[in-house]
Amino acid sequence: MDLILSDLHSNLHALRAVLRFARRRAIHRFILLGDLVGYGANPNQLLDRVRELRPRFVVRGNHDKVCAGLEQDGTFSLPARQAADWTRERLRQDNWRFLSELPRGPLWVGEDYQISHGSPMDEDAYLLHIREIGQAFDAFEGQLCFFGHTHLPGCFELDESRGQLNWISLQPGEWFSLQPHCRYLVNPGSVGQPRDRDPRVSFLTYDPKRRRVRLHRLEYDVKGAARAILAAGLHANLADRLAQGI
Template sequence: MRALVISDIHGNFHALEAVLAAAPAHDAVWNLGDVVGYGARPNEVVELLRGISTLDVRGNHDRVCTGLTSSQGFNPVAAEAAAWTHGTLTDSNLEWLKAMPKGPVAVGETIVCAHGSPLHEDHYILSMRDAWAPLQRMESSIAFFGHTHVQGNFSLLENDWEEERPQYAEREAAAQQRLELRAGTKHLINPGSVGQPRDMDWRAAFAIYDDMDSSVTFHRVPYDVEAAQAAIRAAKLPERLAARLQTGR
């Protein structure tokens, strides 16, 4: 079985289209949340996902943009985008987003999918310090998560702790890097953000999980950033949301 693992699309339809066009053949699509918020084409993103995703986990922006929770903890730019998104979503898409389950969601006996962490949907895992408790406490051998918009892997094998981030030679063309999943190891794996990367790489990020050869392959793919920026500006959303797409931060 091969799964396309995506996260943090954030209403960026142009990036999602590029990911789906570049993704190798797969049997399932696992969506780790934050489908909307920030980007200017939330309805198109949701409608596309509704036809292809086989597993969905809600993100914090999905909750706020649908009114399940307030935007009190958001910065002003995020709160403005959330309010705009709520007013833009169709009733059908709003209800679909509201119905996405809270993570973690199990895939068989060895894998879970979460937004922030397998321990709490809003926790950020950015460093080994953040990963320590989830790796110690999670019962699955693999947890896929998003939320940070940073592609990478944290692992634990007995007393061997490792943090790995893909290193790509250049930042313009499509690129990939394979990670072998060693037997007996626990992994926390972030596929990166489709629609708003924050690891200084502007390209859309995703991952392919392959249980036949026990591997995850991280991918980056270019997309039409200028078109995504133009859509944000046309919607009169904050300029910050358009500008940051060019730098991946």
């Protein structure tokens, strides 16, 4: 079983809930779709936990690049810029090196599927509109690619036999089976900052033998994560939005 995580955003409280779930289920592999840092108050502690995971497959996100100093933050909002600057100043050298060396997606996970932060065509591009999604299917190989970046869980299904593109809203706790004549772009949502008006942690498990995915939503210590953001002197908006799931 594979655990598919995206957009952790330095939210150690949320990651702890996911790792407790993983221990109970004896998860075999950890797949991370980028944006490990940014926004939240515990970048070093979270990266320490991520680096301990074995085996793991990770691609970089836009916040990872900015916090590692690889790119500028010109497109970020004010709270995001402030959090990126704060994170960059506090990263330990070993964690900075880990972030700076993360690979660009799309990346193969074995020979089974690929992963990317944003679109497999452009790691910084959001997959929201039909035109972009159609182009994204041309940019990866195989049947399946997991992506993040939007913080919105769900699945784009391309039925190649009919030339039809569908959006599938995954239901928590229910398995969704991949069809052999279709290709898929699947988003697990966000661990650290959900934006679908549900503050619970959002992630996926993937069963490669049975070719099926399942969405999970978990309660976590949202108030503790918000208090940590405020105690760090980060923008209050970053704390407030956690409880609202926006």
